Amino acid sequence: MSDDALLSVHDLACARGERLLFKDMNFSVGAGELLLVQGGNGQGKTSLLRLLTGLARPEAGEIRWRGEPIRQCRDQFHAEMIYLGHANGVKDDLDPIENLRFAEGLQGRAFERERAIDLLQRLGLARCLDLPCRVLSFGQRRRVALSALLLADAKLWILDEPLTGLDVHAVALMEGLIRDHLAAGGMAVATTHQALNLEGVQVQRLLVGNVAIPEMA
Amino acid sequence: MNLYTFSSPVNFYQLSGKLIPWFMGGAVVLGLLGLYIGFFVAPTDFQQSEAYRIIFIHVPTAWMGMFIYLVMAFWGAIGLAFNTRMSFMMARALAPTGALFTFVALWTGALWGKPMWGAWWVWDARLTSTLILLFLYIGIMALWSSIDDVKRGDRAGALLTLIGAINVPIIYFSVQWWNTLHQGASISLTKAPSMAATMLVGMLVMAFAAWFYSIAVAFIRVRGIILERERQTEWVKTILEND
Amino acid sequence: MGRFLLAVLRRDLTLAARRRGDWLIAQFFFVMVASLFPLGVGPEPNMLARIGPGVLWVAATLASLLSLSRLFSDDHHDGSLEHMVLSPEPTVLLVLGKSLAHWLIYGIPLLLIAPVLGIQFNLSWEAILILEISLLLGTPILSLLGGVGAALTLGLRGGGVLLTLLILPLYIPALIFGAGAVDGVIAGTGAQAHLSLLGAFLVLSLMIAPWIAAAALRVSLE
Numbered sequence: 296m297s298d299d300a301l302l303s304v305h306d307l308a309c310a311r312g313e314r315l316l317f318k319d320m321n322f323s324v325g326a327g328e329l330l331l332v333q334g335g336n337g338q339g340k341t342s343l344l345r346l347l348t349g350l351a352r353p354e355a356g357e358i359r360w361r362g363e364p365i366r367q368c369r370d371q372f373h374a375e376m377i378y379l380g381h382a383n384g385v386k387d388d389l390d391p392i393e394n395l396r397f398a399e400g401l402q403g404r405a406f407e408r409e410r411a412i413d414l415l416q417r418l419g420l421a422r423c424l425d426l427p428c429r430v431l432s433f434g435q436r437r438r439v440a441l442s443a444l445l446l447a448d449a450k451l452w453i454l455d456e457p458l459t460g461l462d463v464h465a466v467a468l469m470e471g472l473i474r475d476h477l478a479a480g481g482m483a484v485a486t487t488h489q490a491l492n493l494e495g496v497q498v499q500r501l502l503v504g505n506v507a508i509p510e511m512a
Numbered sequence: 513m514n515l516y517t518f519s520s521p522v523n524f525y526q527l528s529g530k531l532i533p534w535f536m537g538g539a540v541v542l543g544l545l546g547l548y549i550g551f552f553v554a555p556t557d558f559q560q561s562e563a564y565r566i567i568f569i570h571v572p573t574a575w576m577g578m579f580i581y582l583v584m585a586f587w588g589a590i591g592l593a594f595n596t597r598m599s600f601m602m603a604r605a606l607a608p609t610g611a612l613f614t615f616v617a618l619w620t621g622a623l624w625g626k627p628m629w630g631a632w633w634v635w636d637a638r639l640t641s642t643l644i645l646l647f648l649y650i651g652i653m654a655l656w657s658s659i660d661d662v663k664r665g666d667r668a669g670a671l672l673t674l675i676g677a678i679n680v681p682i683i684y685f686s687v688q689w690w691n692t693l694h695q696g697a698s699i700s701l702t703k704a705p706s707m708a709a710t711m712l713v714g715m716l717v718m719a720f721a722a723w724f725y726s727i728a729v730a731f732i733r734v735r736g737i738i739l740e741r742e743r744q745t746e747w748v749k750t751i752l753e754n755d
Numbered sequence: 756m757g758r759f760l761l762a763v764l765r766r767d768l769t770l771a772a773r774r775r776g777d778w779l780i781a782q783f784f785f786v787m788v789a790s791l792f793p794l795g796v797g798p799e800p801n802m803l804a805r806i807g808p809g810v811l812w813v814a815a816t817l818a819s820l821l822s823l824s825r826l827f828s829d830d831h832h833d834g835s836l837e838h839m840v841l842s843p844e845p846t847v848l849l850v851l852g853k854s855l856a857h858w859l860i861y862g863i864p865l866l867l868i869a870p871v872l873g874i875q876f877n878l879s880w881e882a883i884l885i886l887e888i889s890l891l892l893g894t895p896i897l898s899l900l901g902g903v904g905a906a907l908t909l910g911l912r913g914g915g916v917l918l919t920l921l922i923l924p925l926y927i928p929a930l931i932f933g934a935g936a937v938d939g940v941i942a943g944t945g946a947q948a949h950l951s952l953l954g955a956f957l958v959l960s961l962m963i964a965p966w967i968a969a970a971a972l973r974v975s976l977e
Contacts, residue, residue, distance in 0.1 A: 312661065313744055348841055351977045352663075374843035382834025388773035397769075398835075400762025403844045427773075592970075644924050651921040658911050667974040668907045672921060675903055675967050679925050682956065686928040689952070690935060 300325045301482065302347070302451060307356035309342050316342055318355065322501055326450075327477050329496055330484045334503035340486040341381070343503055344455050347484060348378045360451075374402075377449035379457060383440035387429040391415050391439045394428060398443040407446075414442045418468065433460045445472065452476065454485040467492075521738045522747050524598060528731040535731070539724035546718035554710045563627040566620050567711075572719040574617035574638075576726060577645060580610030584652075585677035588670030600666035601741070603673065604656065605733035609726050611649035617642055637691040641684045648676045662741065759844040763852030764859075770829075771860045777822075782864050785818035789872045800877040807876030808886060808937030809930075814872075815865050815890060816897055816926050822861045823901035823922075824908070824915035826853060827972065831909055840976060846969040854895075854902040854965065862894035878937070885940045885950075889933040892953045896929045899964040906971035928956050 300323030308318035316339030324330045332340050345351040347358060349365050349372065358365050360372045385394050395411040415424060418438045428436055437460050444452065452473075458466050470492050473483060477496055550568030584603045591599035621639050622632045633639070652672050659665035742748045771778055792810045793803055830836035839849050869890055873883040904922035908914040936949035 313741070315744075345977075348837075350837060350841065370843045370845075373841050376841070378837065378841055380834055380837060382832070382837075384834040384838045386770060386833060386835060388770055393769070397762065397766040398838065400766065401759070401835075401839050401844075401849075402842050403759045403762075405758075644927060647920075647924040651924065654917055654920055655907060658908075658913060658917055661977075664974055664977060668971060671903075671967055671971050671974065672907055675900075675925065675963070678963060679928070682928050682959075683924070686931040686952075690931045 301361055302484070303359045303362075304347075305357045305359065307343075307346065307358065308354040309339055309346055309351075310354045311339070311342060315354070317503055320356070322499070324482050324484065324499065326480045326482055327497060328482050328499060329473065329477055329493065330482075330499045330501055331491070332484065332486045332501050332503055338503045340503050341455055344378070344380075344453050344484065344486065348376065348453055349373070350378075375450040376453060377444055377447045377451070378453045378455075379440055379444055380455045381459075383436050384443070385428050385436050385439050388427055390423075390425050390427055391420055391431075391442070392424055394439055395443055395446055399446060402447060404447075411442070411446055414445050415439070418442050419465070434462060434465060437461055438465065441469065441472070450481055452481065452483040452485070454483060456486055456488070458487055458489050458491075521598060521601075521742055525735055525738050525751075528735060532728050532731050535724045535728035539721050539728055542717055542721035542724060546714055546721050549710060549714035549717060554714050563624065566624045568714050568718050570617060570620035570624060571715055572722045573613045573620065574642060575719060576722045577610055577614035577617050577642065580606050580613065580726060581645060581648070581673075581680070582677065584610065585673045588673045592667065592670050592674075597741075600670065601734050601737045602730065603670060604666070604737060605730045606726070607649060607653055607656075608733070609729050611646060611653065613722065613726075614642060614646045614649060618646065635691070637684070637688040640687045640691070641680075644683055644687070645680065648680070652676070756844070756848065759842070760848055760852045760855075763839075763849055764856050767853060767856035768859065771856075777825075778860060778864075781818050781822045781861050782868060784821055785814050785865055785868060786872065788814040788817055790875070793875070803875075804877040804879075804882075804941065807873065807878050808882070808941070809934040810876065811869060811872055811886065812889075812893070812930050812934040812937075815869070815894065816923070816930060818865060819857075819861055819894065819897040819901060820919050820922065823857065823898070823905050824918050826857055826902060826905040827909050828905070828914065831976075836972075837976060840972065846972060847965045850902055850906070850968040850972065851965045854898045854968070857901070858895045858898040862890075862898055865894060866890050879941070882937050882940050885946045886937045888950060889936040889946075889953060892950065892957055893929045893933040896953075896957050896960045897926060899960045899968075900925050902968040903964055903971060906968045906975055909972070909975040929953065932956060 303323035304320055306318075307320040309316045309320075320343075322330065332343060334340050342351065346353050349358075349369065360368060360375070365372045384398070386397070389397070392408070392411060392415070395415070396406045396408075399406045399411075412424065415421070418441060420435060420438055420442070423431055423435060428439060431439070441457070444454075457469060461469060466489070473485075473491075474493065474496055476483060546568060550565055554565070554568075556562060584606050587599040587603040587606070590596060591603065618639065621642070625634055625639075626632050652669055655672055656665050656669050659668060739748055739751075743752075789811055792806065796802065796806065827836055830839065840846055842849070866887060869886055870883050873886055878886065901918075901922055903925075904918040907921065908918045911917060932949045932953040936946040936953065939946040939949055
């Protein structure tokens with residue numbers, strides 16, 4: 296555990312209903328690092344991510360951001376963190392640009408239209424810019440959500456199965472995006488079932504189960 | 513034993529188990545005594561004749577109905593503020609008793625209303641707000657029953673109880689205000705004829721019986737909730753094996 | 756802070772504009788409930804004028820409840836609610852913005868329809884004016900308190916019916932003061948006291964309801 300860890304978890308325990316998913320979990324993630332959360336279905340990967348975002352309340356233990364419990368520095372933590380869950384957070388009735396505009400507005404930031412269009416084009420949505428997201432395919436909507444992620448410029452990405460529904464090109468694109476993000480000093484916590492090609496990235500693997508065994512890769 | 517002893521489910525389970533018979537016994541003794549005073553000792557009211565005797569049940573149950581709601585709001589607030597498991601369990605255990613008392617108060621109110629006002633139901637300020645109190649109880653219990661997750665249910669129920677508690681005085685005031693404007697039913701329970709001392713004693717004894725009963729029943733229910741929620745723990749397993 | 760509130764408002768208004776069908780249903784519901792009463796109690800003009808204020812107010816509360824169950828649930832389904840709660844801006848402001856948007860979308864149209872229904876119920880112009888003022892003060896209360904119910908019942912089975920059960924008792928003061936104001940004009944006792952009380956209840960709801968709704972939203976999302 297290094298001192299420059301921005302995100303650290305101390306003796307964390309999580310229960311769903313009456314079942315204890317994990318306890319005494321400790322790890323920390325520093326700048327430029329990726330934490331890959333692994334484990335079978337129903338072992339608590341998503342629950343762990345929701346704890347890290349602050350949406351859920353831990354059974355015991357504490358999560359700290361820059362050394363402060365996230366409940367005490369909520370505003371700052373939320374400003375530096377972005378979460379992408381199973382659902383995309385994309386409104387079907389709006390087109391991709393509008394979606395990004397409102398996503399930025401709801402984070403309390405000003406909207407940079409040029410940058411947003413640029414990002415959407417980079418993610419291969421150039422021809423869908425003025426279509427309501429309702430008519431887009433699942434993978435395309437996922438790409439809209441990823442554009443919102445990039446636009447937010449957050450330090451910490453928390454990604455729950457970011458590759459679901461993406462084709463081979465998009466997976467390669469996503470790998471590139473994660474590498475760029477980490478190279479620029481960002482950090483990420485992600486769950487995935489798929490193998491990721493992450494050469495040159497500092498990866499930490501965490502196995503979530505009844506007993507947590509953090510092991511360095 | 514210190515202040516926190518009571519707030520741990522294990523200790524509470526054991527302590528309440530010893531107390532329940534006492535409270536239950538007290539409720540029976542006081543209840544019989546109160547009814548005896550109410551039905552045989554207290555003098556016949558010259559205005560209302562024998563029918564008034566139902567107030568020995570009506571008034572204490574109406575008190576308890578309101579009081580238990582406040583206690584639930586108190587436990588809910590404590591639970592939300594300090595995240596104490598026991599207080600949510602207490603709130604859950606109290607609600608059915610509170611609803612029952614409120615219902616009995618309405619029922620006996622109707623029985624009293626028939627000879628007094630010539631109608632089973634009058635839109636009197638008190639009756640109306642008691643009815644709304646019953647709606648609030650039912651709403652809270654309905655919310656609990658439709659949330660499967662225990663923790664979410666506890667907190668959601670507590671929040672609803674709290675906003676209800678803030679609203680109850682306003683509702684009471686608004687109903688009274690509405691009542692004074694619609695003069696149709698101006699006979700009010702507040703203008704009960706001056707009470708004889710024995711009547712007051714009878715009512716107080718019955719109120720204590722209702723208290724004891726509520727505590728006993730709430731304890732029994734809390735013990736059930738504790739066993740259900742802590743069934744993963746060692747101490748519950750030991751208890752269940754010994755029984 | 757103001758920018759965030761404005762963003763929430765603009766977003767919800769845009770979304771409502773894209774789904775006019777849903778919006779029309781709530782307004783038709785209001786008209787229909789109010790129109791059923793003369794059919795049920797008979798067309799005698801004096802009686803209609805007597806029950807009119809109460810009927811219109813009850814219909815308005817029911818119409819607002821109809822749309823409230825979707826206040827958060829649509830955003831919950833597509834995941835955008837989590838993004839909003841994870842915004843650095845306070846959740847209280849989010850709830851306030853969404854309640855305000857609900858009022859603009861569903862409350863204001865009730866104000867526009869009410870005079871027509873008032874004529875159907877044989878109300879005098881003065882009574883209709885007071886009805887408008889009472890709805891203007893009262894409908895935001897419905898949106899604010901309804902926000903608490905919508906947050907508490909988020910994602911539950913039978914959430915819509917449960918919401919009605921939880922929230923209707925809390926609406927009672929608004930109903931009494933609102934309908935009472937119009938009654939007061941008709942009876943000649945004046946509406947001012949009622950309207951002042953309604954205003955006070957609005958201020959109180961504005962101060963308390965968003966906080967409880969925000970707490971409820973966090974509980975429901977856990």
